[in-house]
Amino acid sequence: MVDYIDLxxxxxDNDLIVMYYVEKSEDCKDFQNACTEIAKESSIxxxxxxxxxxxxxxxxxxxxxxxxxxxxxxxxxxxxxxxFELNNISQILSAIAGNIYGMKALDNLxxxxxxxxxxxIDMYKGPKFGTEGIRQLTKVRKRPLLGxxxxxxxxxxxxxxxxxxxxxxxxxxxxVKDDENLTSMVFNKFKKRIEETFKVRNKIEEKxxxxxxxxxxxxxxxxxxxxxxxxxxxYGGEYIMVDIITVGYSALQELRTYLDNKNIxxxxxxxxxxxxxxxxxxxxxxxxxxxxxxxxxxxxxxxxTIVGKMEGDKQEVLEINEMLTKxxxxxxxxxxxSQEWDHIKPxxxxxxxxxxxxxxxxxxxxxxIDMVYQFGGGCHGHPNGTLAGxxxxxxxxxxxxxxxxLEERAKTNSELKAALKKWKK
Amino acid sequence: MVDYIDLxxxxxDNDLIVMYYVEKSEDCKDFQNACTEIAKESSIxxxxxxxxxxxxxxxxxxxxxxxxxxxxxxxxxxxxxxxFELNNISQILSAIAGNIYGMKALDNLxxxxxxxxxxxIDMYKGPKFGTEGIRQLTKVRKRPLLGxxxxxxxxxxxxxxxxxxxxxxxxxxxxVKDDENLTSMVFNKFKKRIEETFKVRNKIEEKxxxxxxxxxxxxxxxxxxxxxxxxxxxYGGEYIMVDIITVGYSALQELRTYLDNKNIxxxxxxxxxxxxxxxxxxxxxxxxxxxxxxxxxxxxxxxxTIVGKMEGDKQEVLEINEMLTKxxxxxxxxxxxSQEWDHIKPxxxxxxxxxxxxxxxxxxxxxxIDMVYQFGGGCHGHPNGTLAGxxxxxxxxxxxxxxxxLEERAKTNSELKAALKKWKK
Numbered sequence: 001m002v003d004y005i006d007l008x009x010x011x012x013d014n015d016l017i018v019m020y021y022v023e024k025s026e027d028c029k030d031f032q033n034a035c036t037e038i039a040k041e042s043s044i045x046x047x048x049x050x051x052x053x054x055x056x057x058x059x060x061x062x063x064x065x066x067x068x069x070x071x072x073x074x075x076x077x078x079x080x081x082x083x084f085e086l087n088n089i090s091q092i093l094s095a096i097a098g099n100i101y102g103m104k105a106l107d108n109l110x111x112x113x114x115x116x117x118x119x120x121i122d123m124y125k126g127p128k129f130g131t132e133g134i135r136q137l138t139k140v141r142k143r144p145l146l147g148x149x150x151x152x153x154x155x156x157x158x159x160x161x162x163x164x165x166x167x168x169x170x171x172x173x174x175x176v177k178d179d180e181n182l183t184s185m186v187f188n189k190f191k192k193r194i195e196e197t198f199k200v201r202n203k204i205e206e207k208x209x210x211x212x213x214x215x216x217x218x219x220x221x222x223x224x225x226x227x228x229x230x231x232x233x234x235y236g237g238e239y240i241m242v243d244i245i246t247v248g249y250s251a252l253q254e255l256r257t258y259l260d261n262k263n264i265x266x267x268x269x270x271x272x273x274x275x276x277x278x279x280x281x282x283x284x285x286x287x288x289x290x291x292x293x294x295x296x297x298x299x300x301x302x303x304x305t306i307v308g309k310m311e312g313d314k315q316e317v318l319e320i321n322e323m324l325t326k327x328x329x330x331x332x333x334x335x336x337x338s339q340e341w342d343h344i345k346p347x348x349x350x351x352x353x354x355x356x357x358x359x360x361x362x363x364x365x366x367x368x369i370d371m372v373y374q375f376g377g378g379c380h381g382h383p384n385g386t387l388a389g390x391x392x393x394x395x396x397x398x399x400x401x402x403x404x405x406l407e408e409r410a411k412t413n414s415e416l417k418a419a420l421k422k423w424k425k
Numbered sequence: 426m427v428d429y430i431d432l433x434x435x436x437x438d439n440d441l442i443v444m445y446y447v448e449k450s451e452d453c454k455d456f457q458n459a460c461t462e463i464a465k466e467s468s469i470x471x472x473x474x475x476x477x478x479x480x481x482x483x484x485x486x487x488x489x490x491x492x493x494x495x496x497x498x499x500x501x502x503x504x505x506x507x508x509f510e511l512n513n514i515s516q517i518l519s520a521i522a523g524n525i526y527g528m529k530a531l532d533n534l535x536x537x538x539x540x541x542x543x544x545x546i547d548m549y550k551g552p553k554f555g556t557e558g559i560r561q562l563t564k565v566r567k568r569p570l571l572g573x574x575x576x577x578x579x580x581x582x583x584x585x586x587x588x589x590x591x592x593x594x595x596x597x598x599x600x601v602k603d604d605e606n607l608t609s610m611v612f613n614k615f616k617k618r619i620e621e622t623f624k625v626r627n628k629i630e631e632k633x634x635x636x637x638x639x640x641x642x643x644x645x646x647x648x649x650x651x652x653x654x655x656x657x658x659x660y661g662g663e664y665i666m667v668d669i670i671t672v673g674y675s676a677l678q679e680l681r682t683y684l685d686n687k688n689i690x691x692x693x694x695x696x697x698x699x700x701x702x703x704x705x706x707x708x709x710x711x712x713x714x715x716x717x718x719x720x721x722x723x724x725x726x727x728x729x730t731i732v733g734k735m736e737g738d739k740q741e742v743l744e745i746n747e748m749l750t751k752x753x754x755x756x757x758x759x760x761x762x763s764q765e766w767d768h769i770k771p772x773x774x775x776x777x778x779x780x781x782x783x784x785x786x787x788x789x790x791x792x793x794i795d796m797v798y799q800f801g802g803g804c805h806g807h808p809n810g811t812l813a814g815x816x817x818x819x820x821x822x823x824x825x826x827x828x829x830x831l832e833e834r835a836k837t838n839s840e841l842k843a844a845l846k847k848w849k850k
Binding site: 042050057089104152154222223224247252274278282354383 | 611
């Protein structure tokens with residue numbers, strides 16, 4: 001029998017490390033045994049001893065369970081890098097996040113975090129732009145980037161869509177994005193939307209002297225995504241947006257490779273992530289998904305608002321943002337493993353979902369200014385419409401950056417005043 | 426305010442229908458309200474009223490909650506087909522299985538099933554082969570297809586791998602497949618493995634006069650998957666295998682399109698599905714994933730063993746297999762919606778995971794003979810090795826098809842006798 005538990009084992013640069021939360025089932029005799037089943041099924045083992053397994057293979061490739069914290073249900077497993085195709089995220093997940101979720105030996109299993117050693121990091125390009133590249137492109141330096149999502153999510157035609165974008169930009173927002181379920185609809189075709197929206201964009205840029213960004217949602221089968229990305233580039237776009245979870249890793253890796261020699265920022269929307277991440281005992285953490293996205297090379301990623309309509313508590317969102325933006329992360333033995341990012345640039349975190357201008361003081365206090373803040377209903381829900389809603393958002397951010405309260409600035413900013421009146425509880 | 430609840434609404438051919446299991450949170454006043462939040466966030470609504478929403482858009486596009494079964498936590502929602510890009514699975518999921526999982530208004534949400542109306546069905550090709558095409562290709566007619574997975578999952582080099590395949594085929598199995606985490610490793614490169622394995626395959630076909638199948642795992646970023654599929658075709662392969670969940674929908678749709686004019690069967694491995702499907706209150710069902718896979722066009726799909734090492738109860742597995750293989754499905758108001766498959770061929774179900782020859786009587790009794798049964802450890806774990814293990818499996822199946830018990834046939838089949846001895850509890 002191969003013994004997978006080795007608490008004296010010290011991982012080195014050859015090991016990919018995974019931290020799991022584990023709940024054994026009645027079928028499994030103890031916690032150690034549950035950890036062993038995970039290590040086996042995710043690497044070289046199976047449910048019975050087999051004649052095709054040699055001692056040489058077992059010694060060379062067996063993972064080491066080197067950390068067990070049974071009271072907290074946590075284990076860490078070191079996997080030899082030879083168990084992986086280094087630049088193939090789908091293969092990596094099929095091993096460390098594959099069959100193991102379905103084993104009868106477990107009731108619950110949650111992948112908490114992964115440490116990628118240098119040989120893996122070297123295989124990936126990470127974000128092309130990073131925070132600094134985005135700051136240069138947008139010329140926004142001393143405040144967060146401000147955006148809206150065109151609402152209703154779907155329903156407007158191409159011209160209406162472009163006009164809503166125009167009002168949002170004119171009101172003072174930097175970014176307008178499509179919603180996650182808007183791609184190419186019978187009443188709003190992708191190409192015509194791009195044409196109309198960039199026409200308006202160019203006018204507003206001229207009028208305001210500010211850089212204005214449109215993030216079209218190119219989510220689709222991969223060849224169509226490439227065509228859509230090229231179409232956006234042809235019309236002078238600098239950003240595309242993609243629904244990372246419903247698109248999947250195989251296409252995302254290809255998209256990043258394909259766009260490498262094109263000057264375009266990738267904005268990652270995480271619709272569906274909570275099907276995997278929300279249950280605290282099962283699935284995988286948003287932190288681990290976010291780590292894969294930085295590695296693959298998403299420039300911007302939705303990571304939670306703390307204060308909005310979507311779940312995600314303060315500690316979790318802060319840790320994800322830290323992981324996305326720092327160069328070096330320390331292991332805390334509970335929620336985060338260590339990570340050295342080397343040449344990989346940061347991913348800019350995006351807070352979006354149920355936000356209004358009233359949330360801005362808290363957002364900046366909690367999450368800072370190296371962020372994208374997006375307001376959908378909190379812009380188009382303004383009593384005087386999108387233009388006023390966008391103005392109120394920019395006024396609220398200016399207030400906080402300048403050291404004033406929203407109420408102080410509302411005295412002279414009528415749009416902000418009306419927003420406070422509508423959404424104040 | 427738009428009212429999304431309309432219990433008198435009768436869905437028609439213009440509606441895509443989704444059945445959800447819903448648990449409201451403390452934030453949400455009642456079950457009806459929770460259903461409304463789902464209908465809004467998955468279509469045209471947001472958390473506040475907005476000036477850009479018109480009555481015309483709401484009337485044209487708002488989904489109808491037409492069925493509420495609060496005691497069972499079930500609702501059905503009819504979505505106008507114009508809310509979707511019909512042939513874009515990623516977009517469809519970003520709507521009906523996207524942000525809604527993360528809403529604070531819910532504690533749990535599970536997508537149970539989807540009914541695709543004819544306009545959607547018409548946009549998809551479904552499986553190229555189907556059960557009948559696979560029967561023709563393999564020339565196996567009156568018994569289940571029998572396979573093994575090379576074990577250990579990873580660790581053998583290319584020659585060792587090919588030799589294990591050779592023993593399995595020679596022993597009487599039809600199919601050998603790579604495991605879900607074996608792609609191209611430092612010690613077992615994809616191309617060399619293909620070359621060596623097909624060399625052996627051709628010899629064994631000649632020797633036995635039987636059709637022998639190798640299913641190489643091409644899981645990777647999509648362009649590499651295409652290259653690997655072409656390489657397999659060049660060496661005379663008729664099958665490829667892909668890890669559907671870790672690869673994702675955007676690449677899967679492209680792969681099916683790309684392979685349409687090539688004569689190759691797609692075998693779908695579902696590693697990681699249980700991260701989404703296992704919790705009975707959250708995520709989505711394997712039934713709904715399987716439905717997407719038949720629609721996209723996976724010819725074979727792992728759906729559960731009932732008796733093996735992986736979870737998946739009897740009713741669930743039987744319903745998935747029924748959905749994959751029948752042309753017309755009836756709504757049961759709890760676990761399955763109706764579905765007319767029209768031109769879409771069946772997907773052949775695969776049972777794999779923790780199976781040994783001892784399970785064969787039960788498997789055939791429960792799941793029938795229009796199946797692929799795969800035995801990994803249950804083949805290579807035979808005391809006399811892979812060749813004997815494969816023989817024992819074929820002997821066990823022949824016994825049941827011929828109307829004998831395993832014990833009766835074990836009297837004259839020494840390989841089966843040794844297998845019974847090892848695994849009998």
